[in-house]
Amino acid sequence: MNIHKISAATIARTACLLLALTNQLLSACGKPVLPIESQTVEQLVTAGITTVAALVSWWNNNSFTAAAIQADAEYARLKQKGE
Template identity: 50%
Template sequence: MKKKISKGTIIRTAVLGLAIVNNALAIAGKSPLPVDNQTVTEVISFVFTTAAAFAAWWKNNSFSQNAIAADEVLHGEKGE
């Protein structure tokens, strides 16, 4: 039986992906955010990337079936 990836894992992964795209656009000189002031854009980008990186690093993101099953054992969840 396949286990489901948690919503939190999907959200943290998506936020991290958005942060990486945002930084790549900023490096390329594109304005990823609709703000004219370059400094504000860089600060927002830095805060966004830092928050996403720490959230992704702090949480246990289980993608493989074995890792998801181990989480269920650890947290006492029952499979079907």
């Protein structure tokens, strides 16, 4: 039998999904678990967009100096050659 170790991230994502689904079902019945106002939703969405944009910008290679730009070009050339 092959036993897989479930990561903490998987458990956290599943817990968040279950909470969101539970809140959605209870909201449909008029009894929300997480009573969130419209302004709070707007702030959360804005914070989420800002966080995603910041992480994408941070993750990507942002070369500003001439040496870094030259190194990127050399890397691309070597990658294209298959080295």
